[in-house]
Structures are given as structure tokens and as C-alpha cells.
Amino acid sequence: MPPIIPVEPGRIPEAGFALLSNRIPVYMIEAGTEDIMRIDFTFMAGQAAEYLPLLASTTNMMLTEGSLHYSSSRLNKILDFHGAFYNLYTEKDRAGIVIFFMNKHIEKILELAREIIFDPLFPAAELKTLMKKRLRWYLVNRDKVSSLAIDQLFESIFGKDHPCGRQAVQDDFLNLSPALLSDFHSQYYTPENLAIIVSGKIHRNTVDLLNKFFGELHSAGRSIKESGNVIKSEERKQVHINKKGAVQTAIRIGSLSINKLHPDYPGMKVLNVVLGGYFNSRLMKNIREEKGLTYGIHSVINSLIISGFKVISTEVSKKSTQKAIDEIYKEIQLLQEVPVEKEELGIVKNYMLGEIVRMFDGPFAIAESFRSVWEFGLDNKYYYRLVEKIKTIEPDEITALAKTYYKSDDLYQITAG
Amino acid sequence: MINYNRFTLDNGLRILVHEDRSTPLVAMNIIYDVGSRDEDPGSTGLAHLFEHLMFGGTAHIPEFDKHLLLAGGENNAFTNTDITDYYITLPAGNIEIAFWLESDRMNLLDFSDKNLDIQKSVVIEEYNQRYLNQPYGDAMLILRPLAYKVHPYRWPTIGMDISHIRDVRLPEIRDFFFTHYAPNNAILTLTGNISADSAINLSQKWFGAIEKRNIRTRDLPAEPEQNEARSLTVERDVPVNALYKVWHTGQRTSNDFYILDLITDLLSGGESGRLYTRLVRQKKLFSEIDAYITSDIDPGLIILNGKLMKGVDIHQAEESVNQVINDLKEKYLSSPEMEKVKNKYESSNIFSNTSILNKAMNLSFYDLIGNTDLINNEVDLYRKIDRKMVIEAVNRYFNPSNCSTLYYLSSRKQPK
Numbered sequence: 001m002p003p004i005i006p007v008e009p010g011r012i013p014e015a016g017f018a019l020l021s022n023r024i025p026v027y028m029i030e031a032g033t034e035d036i037m038r039i040d041f042t043f044m045a046g047q048a049a050e051y052l053p054l055l056a057s058t059t060n061m062m063l064t065e066g067s068l069h070y071s072s073s074r075l076n077k078i079l080d081f082h083g084a085f086y087n088l089y090t091e092k093d094r095a096g097i098v099i100f101f102m103n104k105h106i107e108k109i110l111e112l113a114r115e116i117i118f119d120p121l122f123p124a125a126e127l128k129t130l131m132k133k134r135l136r137w138y139l140v141n142r143d144k145v146s147s148l149a150i151d152q153l154f155e156s157i158f159g160k161d162h163p164c165g166r167q168a169v170q171d172d173f174l175n176l177s178p179a180l181l182s183d184f185h186s187q188y189y190t191p192e193n194l195a196i197i198v199s200g201k202i203h204r205n206t207v208d209l210l211n212k213f214f215g216e217l218h219s220a221g222r223s224i225k226e227s228g229n230v231i232k233s234e235e236r237k238q239v240h241i242n243k244k245g246a247v248q249t250a251i252r253i254g255s256l257s258i259n260k261l262h263p264d265y266p267g268m269k270v271l272n273v274v275l276g277g278y279f280n281s282r283l284m285k286n287i288r289e290e291k292g293l294t295y296g297i298h299s300v301i302n303s304l305i306i307s308g309f310k311v312i313s314t315e316v317s318k319k320s321t322q323k324a325i326d327e328i329y330k331e332i333q334l335l336q337e338v339p340v341e342k343e344e345l346g347i348v349k350n351y352m353l354g355e356i357v358r359m360f361d362g363p364f365a366i367a368e369s370f371r372s373v374w375e376f377g378l379d380n381k382y383y384y385r386l387v388e389k390i391k392t393i394e395p396d397e398i399t400a401l402a403k404t405y406y407k408s409d410d411l412y413q414i415t416a417g
Numbered sequence: 418m419i420n421y422n423r424f425t426l427d428n429g430l431r432i433l434v435h436e437d438r439s440t441p442l443v444a445m446n447i448i449y450d451v452g453s454r455d456e457d458p459g460s461t462g463l464a465h466l467f468e469h470l471m472f473g474g475t476a477h478i479p480e481f482d483k484h485l486l487l488a489g490g491e492n493n494a495f496t497n498t499d500i501t502d503y504y505i506t507l508p509a510g511n512i513e514i515a516f517w518l519e520s521d522r523m524n525l526l527d528f529s530d531k532n533l534d535i536q537k538s539v540v541i542e543e544y545n546q547r548y549l550n551q552p553y554g555d556a557m558l559i560l561r562p563l564a565y566k567v568h569p570y571r572w573p574t575i576g577m578d579i580s581h582i583r584d585v586r587l588p589e590i591r592d593f594f595f596t597h598y599a600p601n602n603a604i605l606t607l608t609g610n611i612s613a614d615s616a617i618n619l620s621q622k623w624f625g626a627i628e629k630r631n632i633r634t635r636d637l638p639a640e641p642e643q644n645e646a647r648s649l650t651v652e653r654d655v656p657v658n659a660l661y662k663v664w665h666t667g668q669r670t671s672n673d674f675y676i677l678d679l680i681t682d683l684l685s686g687g688e689s690g691r692l693y694t695r696l697v698r699q700k701k702l703f704s705e706i707d708a709y710i711t712s713d714i715d716p717g718l719i720i721l722n723g724k725l726m727k728g729v730d731i732h733q734a735e736e737s738v739n740q741v742i743n744d745l746k747e748k749y750l751s752s753p754e755m756e757k758v759k760n761k762y763e764s765s766n767i768f769s770n771t772s773i774l775n776k777a778m779n780l781s782f783y784d785l786i787g788n789t790d791l792i793n794n795e796v797d798l799y800r801k802i803d804r805k806m807v808i809e810a811v812n813r814y815f816n817p818s819n820c821s822t823l824y825y826l827s828s829r830k831q832p833k
Contacts, residue, residue: 001484001514001517002511002513002514002516002517004484004487004488004511004514005488005508005510005511007488007489007508007511010441031439032439032771033437033439033771034767034770034771036767036768036771064688072688072698073688073689073694073698076687076688076689077689077757079687079689080686080687080688080689080757080758080760080761081753081756081757081760082760082764083760083761083763083764083765084764085687085764085765085768100764100768101764102764102767129698129701132701132704132726132727133697133704133705133726136656136657136704136705136724136726136727137704137705139656139657140552140553140655140656140657140724142656143552143655143656144550144551144552145550244654245654246550247545247549247550248542248545248546248549248550278486279482280482280483280486288539289535289539290535291535291538292534292535292536292537292538292539292542293538293542294539294542295539295540295542295543295545295546295547315542315545315546315550316542317542317545346487347483347486347487348486350486350487350488350489351486351487351489351490351491353489354486354488354489354490354491354507354508355491357441357442357489357508358442358491358506361440361441361442362439362440362771362772363771364771
């Protein structure tokens with residue numbers, strides 16, 4: 001057997017920084033060999049900000065449906081002609097647009113990006129079409145046990161009235177108007193609220209060009225109202241959603257949790273990997289590789305500004321549902337009572353250090369890793385802390401974390417099938 | 418330009434290396450020239466089940482994953498109709514671990530009834546999760562035998578019938594291994610932070626001693642030309658009606674593949690594709706619609722699928738799809754539209770080749786189909802397509818007699 005060299009993530013690339021004339025921050029990640037670029041125009045305009053169901057995502061999706069100078073089809077034709085790809089996104093915290101393109105087209109792309117982001121018209125006819133389409137997608141999704149279960153879990157942990165927990169119903173697809181979208185847009189999609197993250201081959205004139213297209217913009221002076229949303233988790237810890245004719249049952253077990261800002265978070269990352277965060281995890285080994293009950297079982301911990309949350313997810317045949325649930329709790333309990341063996345912990349540590357190397361491999365991966373700490377007001381120090389924690393964590397600390405954060409009374413158990 | 422070196426070991430193992438020093442990682446990809454097309458009709462799903470078994474360990478290294486994870490690596494695999502592909506990425510300093518692991522399992526797998534039974538259950542759950550428990554999940558299971566009557570593409574990679582998975586026994590598994598898993602039936606590709614010299618030396622060291630094996634000769638029945646329109650209607654408990662249409666194409670290596678790929682891009686590449694613009698945006702008949710060509714090595718399919726908006730008659734929807742296609746048969750494309758799809762191809766090619774793993778997979782596949790240089794000149798093949806070639810190809814392939822249609826209807830009462 002060849003010797004294994006300990007994995008050492010080494011220096012994590014730092015992002016360059018510039019301010020445009022109007023103080024829009026620009027973060028630059030220079031890497032890669034091709035003359036291509038990815039730009040993320042990002043706003044705190046995610047689901048958590050919406051005061052009506054579907055408002056944040058619909059506003060975002062309507063950005064490319066017609067603007068001051070371009071109809072939607074013309075806009076898309078031009079972007080396609082230049083070989084550009086874009087991805088409109090609405091997450092729980094943030095929303096925006098990511099555009100991938102070849103550098104030779106940067107001026108045209110920036111001109112269109114400004115138009116898309118700041119001059120949308122939200123035409124009524126296009127909105128109506130979009131909402132009809134979205135309703136069809138929604139209906140298809142509501143036929144998937146996995147969607148039913150995760151939507152219910154979010155409702156249970158964030159509460160029925162919180163935008164991150166509220167489940168859309170059919171009527172919600174009829175209630176949005178251009179005026180509502182404009183109002184949301186004018187509050188959240190403002191130059192003051194924008195950050196630009198550029199990655200790829202950065203040129204000497206990149207910042208100048210961004211200044212040319214984005215540096216003069218100012219908003220009409222509207223500011224964001226405090227949402228006043230409070231998380232109020234549901235009382236009922238176990239919910240089953242009946243789905244006629246389902247072959248499998250989706251299981252989601254989870255709860256609110258700490259986020260990246262908490263000192264225990266890096267340790268929780270390690271605990272999560274042991275439990276269900278990689279192919280050799282406890283849950284995979286037990287429930288897939290020893291019992292063959294499922295095609296896959298995973299656990300994640302996720303970080304939002306307002307809170308973190310953790311979820312264990314799997315789909316199993318209907319008759320094995322209870323068995324799988326019992327085994328999940330058994331694995332949690334085992335982590336609370338028996339220290340992880342050194343050998344297993346060694347595997348987890350090396351796998352995680354390898355993951356960190358992959359998270360910083362290439363400009364686009366670096367840009368995503370940058371954003372996921374930047375949005376919490378953190379910087380690379382977080383990653384150095386994480387690396388340090390991975391290297392030094394002891395079995396006892398994992399046991400203690402499992403006891404603190406995986407109390408079975410705190411966990412919500414959702415099944416759909 | 419992607420530079421690569423190519424070697425063949427005495428035992429027939431083909432090796433490709435592309436050095437890219439901009440990454441601290443190396444990707445290792447192994448294609449075995451076996452897919453579900455190589456299965457017997459009475460025992461389908463074997464190639465894919467076998468992929469699962471390849472992670473079950475050997476007498477020499479009982480736990481495949483453990484060592485790779487200790488080396489900071491990550492791995493996975495997939496099986497399709499033509500190939501089984503295993504891939505690893507790991508920090509460059511530990512690349513020899515990947516050689517050690519892959520050569521060991523190529524040499525001899527540890528076959529046990531226990532592992533076989535577990536992986537059978539896992540695959541059955543995979544079948545349930547992907548095909549039975551998803552709305553529209555079984556559409557391709559229905560379409561394949563409609564479009565193919567003879568060729569093994571008539572069954573899906575997961576298997577024609579799940580009982581085939583249940584019933585397979587260890588001797589068959591063992592036989593499958595020795596007739597398909599061998600150095601002379603594989604392509605090993607390395608990309609990333611590794612030199613050609615180092616790659617060839619390590620390949621010789623770890624794979625050089627594995628002996629050639631007798632590979633089962635591939636003698637697949639050719640699918641006869643389809644000369645009548647076929648259609649099928651099914652009713653399922655799904656929320657909305659869906660339309661599927663498939664047309665037979667030529668071989669992956671023929672120039673028609675590129676022309677047809679370009680045509681499917683014209684039809685549905687991006688938001689400005691013709692199907693999307695006309696049928697989703699303008700006529701509002703579909704909530705989504707997509708068309709693509711399969712990358713099958715033997716003559717494959719163009720697959721078009723769309724979900725209907727409420728209250729739309731499926732035959733009216735189909736008629737409007739036909740109109741969009743007929744337009745392409747009659748009118749030459751404008752140059753900007755041609756240019757648009759070619760630019761898009763060029764750009765997606767550049768973006769796809771920023772990943773060492775993609776580069777490794779692409780190099781391996783192009784080598785398998787006999788033209789490794791496609792990694793660099795496939796874009797030119799698209800560039801050379803002209804309007805006349807497009808009109809000819811649409812007329813040749815998009816005929817009702819070459820088409821199978823599936824009307825996938827909702828059995829629910831449509832709510833008002």
C-alpha cells in the first residue's frame with residue numbers, strides 16, 4: 001500500500017476588493033486558465049424578506065421578463081447569442097443573478113445585467129404566464145413525497161407564519177400583481193443593497209467597466225423596512241402526510257440549530273459528517289450498506305442569517321419506515337453515548353480536509369466558498385478555524401456536541417408517503 | 418487547447434494524461450467498455466448492479482472507501498447504456514492511492530452473497546425512488562420499448578424488470594466480471610496536477626501485472642428502420658398531462674449527431690429556443706418543454722418532452738410541436754440564429770472544460786468512440802454545419818414514420 005500524505009489545505013485564496021464610485025462593493029477572485037468570468041450580483045432579497053408567499057422568488061424570476069429597453073425574448077436572444085448563461089436565484093437569505101460569460105463580451109453583458117437588475121418592468125401579461133407555469137410546477141412538486149416532507153419540516157421548524165416556513169397554497173399563485181413586485185423590487189434590489197462577486201480571469205479594466213455600468217446608480221431613497229418576522233416553531237413534533245399510492249415514504253428529521261457565527265459550528269460540521277455527511281457515514285453504513293433499506297440517506301447542517309437548521313433525509317419503502325426511523329435515532333444516541341473511534345475519526349478528518357481543498361479548486365468554487373462566509377460578515381478566518389477544528393477535535397467533544405444539539409425531544413420527525 | 422498524452426500497456430489498458438498545474442488535485446477516471454446494451458435480455462440491469470458491487474471491497478482491500486477517504490479523496494460512478502464509469506478526485510500527493518485501489522478491484526473483486534443481497538435491495542430502492550415514486554418517473558421505461566424493438570436500448574440501464582435484479586445469482590456476477598472487467602476493456606484517464614511520465618510509470622507499476630482477459634464479443638442486433646408512426650397512451654395519477662416524442666438518430670460518431678444536436682439546441686437550448694419561445698411564451702400551451710439528443714454510441718434518440726398547461730388538448734399541443742418542426746423543414750435558418758447556437762456550444766465547451774473531472778470524462782469517452790482529438794476539435798464540427806445541412810437533417814430524421822409518441826395523461830379529474 002502506498003503511503004498516505006496528510007492532506008493540508010494550505011493557504012486559502014483571498015478575494016480582492018474595490019469600491020465603485022457609489023460605494024457598491026466588488027469582490028474579485030482571480031483564478032483559472034480560461035478567459036472567462038462569473039459574476040454574482042447579490043442582494044439580501046431572499047425568501048426571508050418577503051411579506052407575501054412567492055413574492056421574493058417571483059420578483060427574481062420576473063427580472064428577465066421584460067425591462068425598459070428589452071423585451072424578454074430579445075434579451076434572451078442577445079444573451080444566448082453571446083454564449084452567456086445565467087442563473088436567477090432566490091435562496092432563504094439572498095437573491096440575485098449569476099452570469100457566466102466569455103470575457104470578450106463583458107461590456108454587452110454588463111449593460112444587460114444593469115438593465116435586468118435595475119430596470120425591470122414586471123409586465124402583467126408575462127407575470128400571469130409565469131404564475132400559471134409556476135402553479136403547474138408546484139402541482140408536480142406536491143406529488144413528490146420528498147417535497148411534501150421538506151416543505152412540512154420548514155413549516156414545523158420556522159413556523160406557519162414565518163416566510164421560511166409558510167407553505168404556498170394554490171391561491172397564492174393568483175395574488176401577486178406587478179405593483180407588489182415593483183414595491184418589493186424598489187426596496188430590496190437597490191444599488192445600496194448590491195454586492196458584486198467577480199471570479200475568473202480578472203482584467204486590468206474590470207473594475208473600470210463595472211464603474212461605467214454600475215458606479216453611477218443611486219436608489220430613489222427607499223429603505224428596507226424591518227420585517228419583524230419571528231421564528232415560532234410548531235408544537236407538534238411528529239407530522240405524517242398521507243400520499244395515496246406512494247411506493248416509498250420520505251423521512252425528514254431535523255430542527256433549528258446554530259449557524260456559522262456560533263463557535264460550536266465547525267465542530268458541528270464534523271459531527272454531521274460522522275452521522276450522515278458522506279458516503280461512509282454512520283447512517284449510510286447502517287441503513288443502506290448493512291440493511292439495504294434505502295438508495296441514500298444524508299444529513300446536512302445549514303446556516304441562515306436568522307438561524308441554522310439541520311436535516312436528515314431519506315426515502316425508504318413504506319414497510320421499512322418505522323425501522324429506518326428507529327435506526328436513525330439509534331445512531332444519534334450512539335453518538336451521544338459512545339466516543340467515536342480514533343480510526344473512524346481519522347477517516348472523517350482526512351475526507352473533510354480533502355473537501356476543503358476541493359472547495360477552493362478553481363475560480364467558481366472559490367467564489368462560492370467566499371460568498372458563504374462573506375454573507376455572515378465572516379472571512380477566511382472562518383475556514384482556518386474550521387481546518388484547525390477538523391485537525392484537533394477529539395472524540396469527547398463530538399459526544400458532547402451530539403448531546404447538546406441532538407436532543408431527541410428537540411427533533412421534528414416528518415414523514416410523507 | 419487541451420494537450421494530452423496517450424499510451425497503451427502490454428495488457429491492452431489505454432491510458433490518457435492531461436497535465437494541468439493550476440489545480441492541487443488529480444482526477445482519475447476509468448471507463449469500462451460495458452453498459453446495459455451488453456446484457457442478455459433475460460438478465461438486464463446487471464451492468465448497473467455491478468457498478469454497486471465494485472464498491473464492496475476485495476480480499477486484499479476489504480474497504481474500498483476507507484483508504485480513499487484517508488487520502489482526502491472523493492469518488493463515485495455511473496452506468497449507462499454503453500459504459501460504466503468510475504471516477505476519483507484527490508490531492509495530487511496521494512494519487513498513488515487511487516492507482517492502488519483501482520488496480521486492485523480491476524484485478525479481482527471479492528464476491529459475496531451478503532454484499533450481493535444488500536446491493537440488490539439498494540438498487541431496488543433506487544428503482545423505486547427514481548422511477549416509480551416520481552411523477553412521470555416511468556416515462557422512459559415506457560418509451561424505450563416503444564422506440565426500440567430489437568436493439569438492447571429497448572431496456573433501461575436500471576433493468577427491464579426489477580425481477581431480473583432480484584433473481585441474479587453469484588455465478589452470473591462472476592462471469593460478468595471476467596468477461597467485461599479487464600485492462601483490455603478499459604480506458605484510464607488522469608487529469609490535473611500530474612505529469613505524463615509519472616502517470617505512465619504508476620500505471621505500469623499498478624496495472625501492468627493484470628493479465629488480459631477474454632472479453633465477450635459484442636454482437637448486437639441492429640434496430641431495423643422504423644417505418645410507421647407509433648404511439649401509446651397511458652393514464653397515471655399525475656397532476657398534469659405530458660407529451661413525449663422520440664425520433665431515431667444515427668450513430669454517435671456520425672456527423673449527423675452534431676447536426677441533430679445543434680437542431681435540438683435551436684429547438685430548446687435556453688430561453689430563446691424555438692419551442693420555448695413559441696409554445697411556452699407565446700402560445701402558452703406548455704409549462705415546460707425540452708428536446709435533446711442522447712449521446713448513445715449506437716443509433717440513439719432525440720427526446721422531446723413537455724408538460725401541458727391546464728385545459729390544453731394534447732393533440733392540439735402535439736400539432737403545434739409539429740408546426741415548429743415543420744418550419745425547420747421548409748425555411749432556412751437565419752444566420753444570427755445559426756451563429757447563436759454555435760456560440761453557445763463554444764462557450765459551454767469552454768466552461769465544461771474548466772473542471773479536471775469533466776476533462777477526464779470527456780477524454781475517456783472520446784477515446785472510447787475512437788477519436789480522442791474531439792476534445793479539441795468538436796467545436797469545429799459544430800462550426801462547419803450550414804443551413805442546408807440543417808434542413809436536410811430535419812427532413813431526414815423528423816418524420817412521423819421515424820417517431821414514437823407517448824401521451825402521458827393525468828387520471829385525475831381536472832379541478833376547475
